[in-house]
Amino acid sequence: MRFEGTAAYVADKDLMVAVNAAIALERPLLVKGEPGTGKTELARQVAAALGLELIEWHVKSTTRAQQGLYEYDAVSRLRDSQLGDERFNDIRNYVKRGKLWDAFATTKKVVLLIDEIDKADIEFPNDLLQELDRMEFFVYETGETIRAAVRPIVIITSNNEKELPDAFLRRCFFHYIRFPDVETLHRIVDVHYPGIKQNLVRAALTQFYEIRDVPGLKKKPSTSEALDWIRLLVADDIAPEDLRADPKNALPKLHGALLKNEQDVHLFERLAFMARRQG
Incomplete structure (x- = not known):
C-alpha cells in the first residue's frame, strides 16, 4: 500500500515519502504548512489513491478530545426516564460515537483526517496520546473497550498557530509542506x-x-x-x-x-x- 500521488494532486517526492513512511510505521502523519498549501486535500487524495474510505474530523476552538471518542447525553436520558420512554433502559441509546470510534469500528483500513489540530486547546493533543498510540479507548458508561481491528491511516494537519506538545510530536511522523516554487x-x-x-x-x-x-x-x-x-x-x-x-x-x-x-x-x-x- 503506497501513495504515488494522483492526477488531481501535485505531490512532490518528499511528501510521498512522508506519507508512505507514516503508513509503514503505522504512526500518525503530522502535516504542517502555510494555509492553502493542500494539507487537508492531501488526506482526501491519499484516500482516493489507495481506494479507502475517508473519515474527517474538523477541529474547532471549542472541540474537546472526548468528542472524537464519544459523547454521553445524560440530559436526554434523564428526560426519557421522566417520560417513561423505553429507550431509557438501554444506555447505549445515549452514547453518540465520535470520529475516532467510527475509524476504530470499521473492519477495513480507512484514512482518518484530524484537521487543524492547533485550533483546539493546548491539552487537546495530549488528551489523544493514548488513543492514537494504542488505538483503543474505554467507554465508561457501557463498560466496553473499543479497539481498532485494523489500524487506520491517521493524517493530522496544523497551521502552526500554536506549538504542539513534545509527547505528541514524538508519536508522529512529521512533514512540512513548503510553499511551491x-x-x-x-x-x-x-x-x-x-x-x-x-x-x-x-x-x-x-x-x-x-x-x-x-x-x-x-x-x-x-x-x-x-x-x-x-x-x-x-x-x-x-x-x-x-x-x-x-x-x-x-x-x-x-x-x-x-x-x-x-x-x-x-x-x-x-x-x-x-x-x-x-x-
Whole structure:
C-alpha cells in the first residue's frame, strides 16, 4: 500500500515519502504548512489513491478530545426516564460515537483526517496520546473497550498557530509542506485548469511571486488564492500584457482574491504613491 500521488494532486517526492513512511510505521502523519498549501486535500487524495474510505474530523476552538471518542447525553436520558420512554433502559441509546470510534469500528483500513489540530486547546493533543498510540479507548458508561481491528491511516494537519506538545510530536511522523516554487505551482494550475493559456499563467505567476516578496506584507497569498485569482483572470479575459509586471506600481488586478486585509491593501497603495512621486 503506497501513495504515488494522483492526477488531481501535485505531490512532490518528499511528501510521498512522508506519507508512505507514516503508513509503514503505522504512526500518525503530522502535516504542517502555510494555509492553502493542500494539507487537508492531501488526506482526501491519499484516500482516493489507495481506494479507502475517508473519515474527517474538523477541529474547532471549542472541540474537546472526548468528542472524537464519544459523547454521553445524560440530559436526554434523564428526560426519557421522566417520560417513561423505553429507550431509557438501554444506555447505549445515549452514547453518540465520535470520529475516532467510527475509524476504530470499521473492519477495513480507512484514512482518518484530524484537521487543524492547533485550533483546539493546548491539552487537546495530549488528551489523544493514548488513543492514537494504542488505538483503543474505554467507554465508561457501557463498560466496553473499543479497539481498532485494523489500524487506520491517521493524517493530522496544523497551521502552526500554536506549538504542539513534545509527547505528541514524538508519536508522529512529521512533514512540512513548503510553499511551491514557480514550476510546481505552474503544474498545480495546469491540473486545475487544463488547457489554460500558458502565456497568461506565466505572467500571472510572475506577478504573484512578486506580490509574495513585497516587504511588510502581513498575509502572503497562498496556493489556493493563486488558483482563485487566475480563475478570475481567465473569466474576465484579462490579457497577459494587461497585468503589471511590477506590483509596486499599483494594486494588482482583482486584488481582492490575493490581498485579504486592509493593511496589505494600504501597503500597496502607499507603494504606488511613492512610485508616482519618484516618477
